[in-house]
Amino acid sequence: MIVDRKCQEQGGRSDWIKDWVRNWSLWRHYVNYFPIRLIKTVELDPSKNYIFGSxxxxxxxxxxxxxxxTEGAGASKLFPGFKINVHTLGLNFWFPINREWILGLGGVSASRESISYLLRKPGGMVSVIVVGGAAESMFSSESQVSLVLNKRKGFIKIALQHGAQLVPTFSFGEAHVYNIMNTQEGTWIRNLQEKFRNIVGFAPVLFLGRGMFQYNFGLIPHRKPVNVVVGEPIPVEKTSNPTVEEIEDLHKQYVTALVQLYDKYNPVYGDTNISLNIV
Structure with missing residues (x-):
């Protein structure tokens, strides 16, 4: 691990390892459990690089x-010619064995250095960033999905610096595969969660899933469909030193495109009784 400590910042494992691990039959069973579907709405140009906002x-x-x-939902068939890397917390690479299967899947760090390393390559690279991060997991409601996005602009700046096309994606059903206790802002529980998240990078949340042989409580996620819809790319011109105004403008374009994606596909793959809330 000491010798290999920069691997997650420099593209992760070699392609043959990624192809092997991503194609394990285990992932097809995992995807079929919910089930999870990947829906492509437009064709993407493999000569360009992309940031998928998840x-x-x-x-x-x-x-x-x-x-x-993983290849459980056939990502490489839907997006031929692309190398997909999902970015995750650097904390996940601190633990032996755990780091190996994440790296094997093409997982890399969510740091600026890691994202930039991939986007400097000539084309066909997809960096998947879960923009809301751990803070988003603390928002829970049966009637709405809350996204932490208004102050998340680092990925916008990186997209401008590398000329990477921005693509909003939405996982319909994701927010409700677990029952998460909604802790109100200002309460001692919420304050404790925030302090913990600021220290280690993720939030301890109170949640319930189902059990192995019963559906009332447990740690296993509920079997609810999750439909991951990949939207249209937003063209981005490369700007080595983007101004605050350029970042703000592209951020507004991204938020608008994401809301349009939700409004268009929520009646098809989601639930019209659930509204979108951006914080």
Missing amino acids: HPHGLLASGTFGALA
């Missing part, structure tokens, strides 16, 4: 993991 995080980002971090 929403929402939910508890474990199960849809993004199954659809884009």
Whole structure:
């Protein structure tokens, strides 16, 4: 691990290892459990690089993991000619064995250095970033899906610096595969969660799933469909030193495109009784 400590910052494992691990039959069973589906809405140009913004995080980002971090949903068939890397917390690479299967799937660090390393390559690279991160997992409601996005602009700046096309994606059903206790802002529980998240990078949430042989309580996620819809790319011109105004403008374009994606496909793959809330 000491010798290999920069692997997650420099593209992860070699392609043959990624191809082997991503195609394990285990992932097809995982995807079929929910089930998880990957839906492509437009063709992408493999001569360009892309940042896929993934929403929402939910508890474990199960849809993004199954659809884009593995071949369980046929990602390479839907996006031929692309190399897909899902970015995750650097904390996940601190533990032996755990780091190996994440690296084997093409998982890399969510740091600026790691994202930039991939996007500097000539074309066909897809960096998948779960934009809301751990903070998003603390928002829970049966009537709405909340996205932490208004202050998340680092990925916008990186897209401009490398000329990477921005693609909003939405995992319909992700937010409800677990029952997450909604802790109100200002309460001592919420304050404790926030402090813990600021220290280690993820939030301890109170949740319930189902059991192995019963459906009332347990740690296993509920069997609810998760449909990961990949939207249209937003053209981005390479700007080595983007201004605040350029970042703000592209961020507004991204938010608008994401809302349009939700409004268009929520009646098809989601639930019209659930509204979108961006914070």
